[in-house]
Amino acid sequence: MANYRHIDTEKARRFCERIFRSYGFTEEESQTITDVLIRADLYGIESHGMQRLIRYHNEIGSGFVDVRAKPEIVHETGISAVIDARKWAGQLAAVQGMKLAIAKARSAGCGMVSVRNSNHYGIAGYYSGMAVEADLLGICMTNSEAISVPTFSREAMIGSNPIAVAMPADPVPFSYDAATTVVSRGKLEVYNKNGKALPDQWALDAGGNPSANAAEVLHNIVRKLGGGIAPLGGAGELNGGHKGYGLGLIVDIFTAVFSGGLNSNHVSVTPGLNGICHYFMALDYGLFGDKQAIKARLSTFLRELRESKKAEGRERVYTHGEKEVEMMAARLNGQIPVNEKTLEEMRAIAAGQRVDWEF
């Protein structure tokens, strides 16, 4: 198990902003990208937090991310749009996409925006949360480079393809954000950094058989040597692996098929092009009646779930988003634990970018 060091949250934020400024992003853009990144660490989602800095650093350096891209709306109706992000930073394309979806939902009840030629956008829950702040239901999806092996295949063909759905509720909004694979690639990266063996059902080797070796699986994914991560439900059909496979496929429909971008199996294949695709939906739940009454019904249902009888040995049943809200409350004006290896990567980035290192 690797060591963790706690660093001041606001200091971490200012550091990341300076790093992104150093690549040529504007101050506002740097703040937006950093806000998404730090939010992951605040939520306790280490895999999508600052440990991803090295990846963004490399992708900006090698031309995958175009710092000065000018995205274009290539198709639009009153309730829908397609945006070509032209290799802009994923976080910026995503914020633009969800803002457009929210604007359409405010005027027409519903807005659906499919985005092509983008990059990794971090935690999907950040953008569905934007809809919640606008008192709407929000849905986000993204595809990614192929890491997930379809049922009975031995070839990674589909991305981690997370789905996020969020809706206002009291006292805590509902916020679901999860890969359609058993785990995200980020979690394999954390296991690899910590030198831990993978649990059963998480990953497959080059022949399509179970593997506990995170390093090998990650290596094979990058070089397309076969195998990868199992869909939600595991390998085969017995425990519903074909369901997770189908959910990942559906994400590719809304993101890549709709936008005319690259499906997961073509993402990050061409040098200098990730071509990741997203989908954003904002829905005014007032389309179905009185908003206060609908929100109250959701709040009641979530409370009933939390108050349901606990399994033997368990003390709490969560609803989705609760853990993250509690974790953020503790960390927002405090500290974030960062893996020592991540800190080493950050220090090296700072040196290369001539940004002060204060940790």
Place this chain on the structure above:
Amino acid sequence: MANYRHIDTEKARRFCERIFRSYGFTEEESQTITDVLIRADLYGIESHGMQRLIRYHNEIGSGFVDVRAKPEIVHETGISAVIDARKWAGQLAAVQGMKLAIAKARSAGCGMVSVRNSNHYGIAGYYSGMAVEADLLGICMTNSEAISVPTFSREAMIGSNPIAVAMPADPVPFSYDAATTVVSRGKLEVYNKNGKALPDQWALDAGGNPSANAAEVLHNIVRKLGGGIAPLGGAGELNGGHKGYGLGLIVDIFTAVFSGGLNSNHVSVTPGLNGICHYFMALDYGLFGDKQAIKARLSTFLRELRESKKAEGRERVYTHGEKEVEMMAARLNGQIPVNEKTLEEMRAIAAGQRVDWEF
């Protein structure tokens, strides 16, 4: 393992139609309900086919299903509606709901219909398939009586809550239709009829611990004694059970929270009232550009998935809906295998309803 007898498909269809006529449904209504039921058997989804006749029979007899109900649209906008089904047969309420969603999608690009106070509607894929026939993308959801245990709970709080998504493609449409639990309750019923032990990860006993006993789990579900079926991803968080739990919860938002009906944990609790809720969405994928080009992109992606390298020992990678189309082609002008126990139940129903028995 129980014995199966093959019966003529058209004879089975006419038999079911006569049974539903005998309850007082009109000829057209009887044909619709039967078409949904037989379609499940044609697709090879035995759990939702004629083996469900006994359940519908009992629910009509005990007043859960009101044969002469007049459903009402209680809220409506250009792209949305809420229907109170007033205890009508689930299949009839569902066909009405999807027809309304399709009409709205044709005029406004998108139609979303949430339905309350309905009953079991059979296979969700039947209704998403209606959207495909109209050259639209279709989404269906339904809640059900609580059978699924939230992560760290020992109380069934959420239904099997299947999600169906279908979209036109060549040569075979994409058609996903799956419970958000590891398996549907119908599959437990089939295991129970066949006297087979349940695989690991499928079900939980009254204390929230794993159980292989289908009869006991089904008994506990009906009497609300604790335990039930695990969400997709299994018990606990390790393999993503919290994801399946969240997906089931989302289905309850679109169906019950939106419609003002009963959430899964309140379904089938009041004598004579199931109160099941559905959701139907039809989406004109032309909202995102040229329909032929979009459909062609999906067809290509599905082909690439089917042509991906096979796992060791496997000969074929399927896309969702393929198996069902092939099975239906074989059975449509042929025969359907029916469990002897199901045939016994059907014979008893026929005797009680004074319908000729010809099998």
